[in-house]
Amino acid sequence: MKLIGVDLGGTTFSVGLVSEDGKILKKITRDTLVVNGKDDVIRRVSEAILELSDEETPYVGIGSPGSIDREKGIVRFSPNFPDWYNVHLTEEISKRTGKKVFLENDANAFVLGEKWFGAGKGHDHIVALTLGTGIGGGVVTHGHLLTGKDGIGAELGHVVVEPNGPMCNCGTRGCLEAISSATAIRRFLREGYKKYHESLVYKLAGTPEKADAKHLFDAARQGDRFALMIRDRVVDALARAIAGYIHIFNPEVVIIGGGISKAGDVLFVPLKERVIDYIMPSFVGTYEIVPSPLVEDAGILGAASIIKERIGG
Amino acid sequence: MKLIGVDLGGTTFSVGLVSEDGKILKKITRDTLVVNGKDDVIRRVSEAILELSDEETPYVGIGSPGSIDREKGIVRFSPNFPDWYNVHLTEEISKRTGKKVFLENDANAFVLGEKWFGAGKGHDHIVALTLGTGIGGGVVTHGHLLTGKDGIGAELGHVVVEPNGPMCNCGTRGCLEAISSATAIRRFLREGYKKYHESLVYKLAGTPEKADAKHLFDAARQGDRFALMIRDRVVDALARAIAGYIHIFNPEVVIIGGGISKAGDVLFVPLKERVIDYIMPSFVGTYEIVPSPLVEDAGILGAASIIKERIGG
Numbered sequence: 001m002k003l004i005g006v007d008l009g010g011t012t013f014s015v016g017l018v019s020e021d022g023k024i025l026k027k028i029t030r031d032t033l034v035v036n037g038k039d040d041v042i043r044r045v046s047e048a049i050l051e052l053s054d055e056e057t058p059y060v061g062i063g064s065p066g067s068i069d070r071e072k073g074i075v076r077f078s079p080n081f082p083d084w085y086n087v088h089l090t091e092e093i094s095k096r097t098g099k100k101v102f103l104e105n106d107a108n109a110f111v112l113g114e115k116w117f118g119a120g121k122g123h124d125h126i127v128a129l130t131l132g133t134g135i136g137g138g139v140v141t142h143g144h145l146l147t148g149k150d151g152i153g154a155e156l157g158h159v160v161v162e163p164n165g166p167m168c169n170c171g172t173r174g175c176l177e178a179i180s181s182a183t184a185i186r187r188f189l190r191e192g193y194k195k196y197h198e199s200l201v202y203k204l205a206g207t208p209e210k211a212d213a214k215h216l217f218d219a220a221r222q223g224d225r226f227a228l229m230i231r232d233r234v235v236d237a238l239a240r241a242i243a244g245y246i247h248i249f250n251p252e253v254v255i256i257g258g259g260i261s262k263a264g265d266v267l268f269v270p271l272k273e274r275v276i277d278y279i280m281p282s283f284v285g286t287y288e289i290v291p292s293p294l295v296e297d298a299g300i301l302g303a304a305s306i307i308k309e310r311i312g313g
Numbered sequence: 314m315k316l317i318g319v320d321l322g323g324t325t326f327s328v329g330l331v332s333e334d335g336k337i338l339k340k341i342t343r344d345t346l347v348v349n350g351k352d353d354v355i356r357r358v359s360e361a362i363l364e365l366s367d368e369e370t371p372y373v374g375i376g377s378p379g380s381i382d383r384e385k386g387i388v389r390f391s392p393n394f395p396d397w398y399n400v401h402l403t404e405e406i407s408k409r410t411g412k413k414v415f416l417e418n419d420a421n422a423f424v425l426g427e428k429w430f431g432a433g434k435g436h437d438h439i440v441a442l443t444l445g446t447g448i449g450g451g452v453v454t455h456g457h458l459l460t461g462k463d464g465i466g467a468e469l470g471h472v473v474v475e476p477n478g479p480m481c482n483c484g485t486r487g488c489l490e491a492i493s494s495a496t497a498i499r500r501f502l503r504e505g506y507k508k509y510h511e512s513l514v515y516k517l518a519g520t521p522e523k524a525d526a527k528h529l530f531d532a533a534r535q536g537d538r539f540a541l542m543i544r545d546r547v548v549d550a551l552a553r554a555i556a557g558y559i560h561i562f563n564p565e566v567v568i569i570g571g572g573i574s575k576a577g578d579v580l581f582v583p584l585k586e587r588v589i590d591y592i593m594p595s596f597v598g599t600y601e602i603v604p605s606p607l608v609e610d611a612g613i614l615g616a617a618s619i620i621k622e623r624i625g626g
Binding site: 141147160162171172251277281 | 380437438450452454455457459460461462463464465466467468469471472473474475476483484485549553556557560561562563564565590591592593594595596599
């Protein structure tokens, strides 16, 4: 058997043909064109699936942002798809492709991808965070995906790490997402320009409006003081949250994905140190903190892994 | 079948004969006398078990503080029993009583007690907190007890809720336990005496050294300003932590036990309000926050419920 994984994004979608051991054999990436409406998106995703199909691909896994009903295969709503309300996505795509289709939230698909093909392989207790525009979370505990009563759990980006801190998109102040996401970093860099306009960050970025996480970590790597100050705030918030997850889940591994995870040592070295400051002695040495090895293909592999999870590997 | 539950505490231990539906039929409470050494404690606990036994009681459940190995039935170490290291408790008690004995950490036993006999009945997603000398946590997710890789997870009292806040016993600053436990409240009241010695709290307590959580909530109920200030800090920290657990576990119910849970409306009314401030809109209305209905008998019933959990109710 081969697997078909669909990474459904607001800007582009990717469909991959994936071997059972997690190699991407073929891949199609196309513009999502949300403005054309949901029927058009569903039609073109189905076409891409059929282009990669053969008789060895009875199943399709889809990772979608937003709130989903995994049992019924429905996208309830998604900030990325403004006109999608209670879209019966698996049914629609199944009708057009003749395949059995499984749906999962993209952050949960990420942790499943790591469990089946990545840094979570062989582990039963995995905490995964994607640090991107927002902060997504996925948890495998005792071998099972944690979803909660209504399937909306594992919102790891919305724990308060700075009481009375910056306002988060969710309406609360000081959530992890309001401090350690790419969006939060861009905001810190815009706000910092007036006082720290001589920082290397702004030289690397060209203009303060363009300054982003990559410029921050590049400048921090070169010892820029402002960049290191912001880096420390981002790391400290992340460390407090991760220490909490370690206390709660006692995991084998904490996997960090998303664009920010590519920062390397300038992020991971102080992060690991700070987490130790925040955990109880009995937890020292019980876990690893690692960047996602799947990187660019985490979306497709996560989506493909939904099939393994549902039909039982 | 009837159940025997043992609530093993550092000061006293209680053994209860419990019906299958969670009624306590008989109960023995005796001093633990830790100073007499572990063999003496084990002998006297075994005697109490035999006093309550009949042919309908093949199983015993024990809830113990400290770090335990639930599979092997070992108490690894416990702050309450200084001379206990890797004590094979289930084996020792089984040898003396002829019964099959199960062991669980007391905070986990608490959530199991609520699941089988209390506010968690009929639920698959339960978060339980005991607010006492320390803050213990227990979680049932998708019907199963969350313990983690090494069985040391669900340490819900050790998430950071006040960065750079008061030092916690665990070595970190600003843990929930350092702000919302009975011990933390006593510390706040001792520290507050110099500035707020006219507060009703100290009149109720007699001396500042004796002022505790009960005096605090009694004074707050009567509108004492200092008491309300401390109450608000305790509630706010608790609300941030609980909002995090709601985002993480998407539970049906959050159950608060331990001595502090007896405070009633003066605690629960503001707590419920503050939690709503800290959660995402999609979680509003998905959960309940309730005091433990088992109260004084939570220890014995929690211990007895371990049997139901292990042999499958």
